[in-house]
Amino acid sequence: MICDTLLILMKLPKLEAHIHSIGFVSGIVFGVSAAPEIPMPETWMPWVLKGTKQQKPLAASDVNKLADGLVSQLQWQLRIIKDEQRFLPEACIWSESEAERITLQQWLQGVLFAHSQLEEVWFNAWQKADLNEAESRLTRCLKCFSVLADTELAMSGLDDKKQKALTENLPILAKQLEPLLKDYVNLAGELAASLPGQFEMYNEIPKPFQS
8 A cells, every 4th residue: 555665754753743644645646646647746745745734844854755755655556557456455445334444435535636636637638539438437437436435425415215225335336446446547548648658757756845
């Protein structure tokens, strides 16, 4: 879920207070790495910060360390995608117990947050592509991610009958998650076919972002 370099940094007390959960950060980086065009570091790196006004700003040295760790995470995630390994982290499991599925929910919330921030990137790539059933594929992926990311929200507004039906279908939906993640990545790759060099962008450590 998190490469060793970033994990060590995220456990440092002076950084931990500023950064979202491991699951959420991992999901953000997955969403960034799976985009049709990977945004520049200064665009996406601030998304991992909580942004609490009451907190003392991070020191420049800590910002540099965090930037290095996030680049390592992105490189690690890109290798997984390039090698077509399992995309859903092992720690992300579905369970009827909310406490046991919290990591899955946080990860999917991170993926969805990144996607929402990168909608323009997806749209621009969409304009240049001619893919059959692309819209329905993406809709199917995002709907699954959204339901499993926040089941209570998905249930809200439904009548008792529909709530019961959705509850019964959640384990089935969870089993579809890995194939849908692969289709999400594949769709982004198809959209990015005219945008070469995405996997080579992060061979060098970029300049740190501003906290």
